[in-house]
Amino acid sequence: MMKAFHRASTAAAHLAAGLLASTGLAACSAAGSQPAAVRPPAPALLVSATTDKAAYAPGSTVLIKADLSNQSDAAIAGARLTLTVRHLEQDVGPPVSAELRLDAGAAGRVQFAWTAPATDFQGYSFELAATDSAGKPLASGTGAIDISSNWLKFPRYGYVSQYAAGADAQAVVEQLKAYHINALQFYDWQWKHHLPLKGSPTAVEANWHDIANRTVSRDTVRKLIDAAHQAGMAAMAYNLIYGAAINYQQDGVSPAWGLYDAPGGKQWQYSLPSSWATPGLYFFNPANAAWQDYLIGRELEVFQAFSFDGWHADTVGDNGIKYDAHGDPVDIKDTFKPFLNAAKARLGSKLLMMNAVGNKGHLQVNTSKVDAVYVEVWPWEGFPDYLSLKNVVDQARQESGGKSLIVPAYLDYDYAKTKSEQSPGQFNDHGVLLTEATVLAAGGSRLELGDDGRMLCSDYFPNRALAMSPALKAALQRYYDFAVAYENLLRDGQAAAAGTVSIAGQAVSADGQKDTVWAFAKADARYETINLVNLKGLVDVSWRDTNATQQKPAALGSFTLRYYSGAQLERAWVASPDAEGGRSRSLPLAHGADARGAYVEVTVPGLEYWNLIYFRKTV
Structure with a gap:
């Protein structure tokens, strides 16, 4: 059930605005100004909004930073920059503004301090609107704020995989913070899988080689x-x-303690490139008590040496029946829950999660004592299309008691094999955004973004064969903002609703069929929601877009939507990461009935990739 929202009449509404630099915006350098011939004749202002953290504790101070750039020949004087914070459709406290003055071609920053409400696990959006001396709009920027005491309820998981000496850690984290990433997987940071630390917990060596023989710096x-x-x-x-x-x-x-391909046979192993530190990985029985004691002991030493928050455990999938040293058969999936529960019992306050590759052993993992759920999906493991992504998110939520699934799903996989770090290609924006929309609308999140501004195209995270275009980076920032702003409608206890959708003149599917508008409904105590994912014009609904050929769906203009639901609904809004900076727009609501039953009807202004329509129930 969604937590009740309290209007911010207390400290939550207290906003303070001020200039970041004591010199003021007008004193900023105009070194970045453009030649007069290419500048617009009227003031053109760019506004970029960020926050100082990825997430905040209830009641803490949120710093909202507006970076501004005057792209014109004319100075901006007597202007104002106004901050408005919202929870879903409701303003949180009164807007607050600061004076704005920028010389021609100058850049500067305005910073607002906002006191977060005391309610935990809430998402907010904000808008920074610049107006000139006459009150005419100049520009605006939008962003989002997550007020959550820990990251596990609304995970937005990223990764790091580069640990060379001298790396700029602050810069790495700063670019991930722009997407509100609230937890990082430290991929292949360790020395050996069975012996992560080189040295001792109190005297870790300064450098070591990881499994791929890359140098890792302890200090980094x-x-x-x-x-x-x-x-x-x-x-x-x-x-x-x-x-x-x-x-x-x-x-x-x-x-x-090992696992073997046959009774008395060769130890089960996974071959690796000849240039790596070991010719292969040798596998052991997670249900073996001695192996558990050994490996969990080594992880506890890691936590003595480094201030990690937990263990991201991994597997290599289901490889059929193996055998222990006594020749007894072992189904690897049956070992997951005993291992995870034994590990959690010894980790104390440290967190634990595990990758159930291909969703194999999902029930074992999802019903264990893990703190977060995570499934790496592959088409040949039963996840070929967009619907299969939604289904695995739904399944994990049901089995785990409401946890939001993290989905590593590697796009443009075969296309990436034709590129390299030295000659990288670019991700196909359309395929990325459709997969993004699917997982977020289902109530999950993706593991995709990492250090060096990269997105995963491979299950080996240091792979840099593909890069994101500036347009894709900007679009994903809007999607992550949207995921935060509407987290209380997307993954805060909503359950599937029985309501159905029709759209005048359009084919609608409930199961993600090609060339349709895919519509599915959810409900909680206060709202009913419809997610619309646009598959119009598509001939392929495989999420992987393995050859980077997915088309852009055919955008819809204004259309009439009927929602057949037994609930009493009194208000309606639409929001989309593709339009209006994600702002909620009120929709006039009409009631009626036809041969299919009673409905509410709204006119939706358009659909590009993904719309969230939400209805407030009559209380």
Whole structure:
């Protein structure tokens, strides 16, 4: 059930505005001005909005930063910049404004301080609107604020994978913070899977080589953890639950704990490139008590040496029946829950999550004591299309008691194989945004964004074969803003609703069919929602867009939508990350009935990729 919203009449509404620099905006340098011939004749102002953290505790101070750039020949004087904060459709307290003056071609920053409400786990949007001396709009910027005491309710998971000495940890975290990433997976940071630390917990060596023989700096790992914490992000240490490098016996690991391809046969292993630090990974039985004791002990040493917040455990999927050292068969999926519960019992306050690759063993993992749920999906494992993504998010929420699934889903996978770090390609924006819309609308989130401004195109995270275009980065920032602003409608206890949708003149599907508007409804105690994902004109509904060929869906102009629901609905709004900066727009609501039953009818102004329509119930 969605938590009740309280209008901010207390400290939550107290806003303070001021200039960041004591010199004031007018004193900013005009060094970035453009030649007069290409400047617009009237003031043209750019507004970029950010916050100082990815998430905030209730009652804390939120710093909202507006970076402004006057692109024109004329100075901006007597203008104002006004901040409005909203929760869904409701303003939170009165708007607050600051005087704005910028020389021609100058740039500057205005900073607002906002006191967060005391209610936990709430998402807010904000708008920064600049007006001239006559009150005429000049420009605006939008953003979002997550007030959550921890990241687990509304995970927005990112990754880091580069740990070279001298890396700028603050810059890495800063660019991820722009997307409100609230937790980071530290991928392949460790020395060996069975022995993560090189050295001891009190004397970790300064450098080591990871599994791919890349140099890892101890100080860079620590700086990244510290920078993440300062930005309101958790830091999760990656490691397999059952892997070891060659010569593992030298480190106290016994082959008697291993898993084998056949009774008395070869140990189950995974071959690696010849240039890597070990020729392969050798696998062990997660249900074996001695192996559990060994590996969990090594992870506890990690937490003594580094201030990680938890363990991101990994697997390599279901590889069929294996055998223990006694020749008894082992279904690897049956070992997940015993291992995870044993680990959680020893980790104390540290968090635990695990990748159930291909959703194999999902019930074991989702009903264990993990703190977050995470599934790496692959088309050949039963996840070929957009509907399958929604279904796995729904399933995880049901099995885990309401947790929001994190979905690593690698797009443009085959296309990426034709590119390289030295000659990278670009992601196909349309495929990315359709997959993004699907997972967010379903109530999940994606693991996709990492260090160096990269998006995952491979299950090996340091792969840099593809890059995001500036347009895609901007679009994804809008989508992440939207996910925060509407988190209380997208993944805060909503359940599937029985309501159905029709759109005048358009084919509508409830199961993501090609060349339709895909519509599905949800409800909580106060609202009913309809998510519209635009698949019009598409001949392919595979989320992976493996060859980067997905088309842009055919946009719809204004259309009439009928929603057949038994609930009493009194107000309606539409919001989209593709329009109006994600703002909620009120929709006139009409009631009627036809052969299908009673309905409410609204006129929706358009649909590009994804719309969220929400109705408030009559109380």
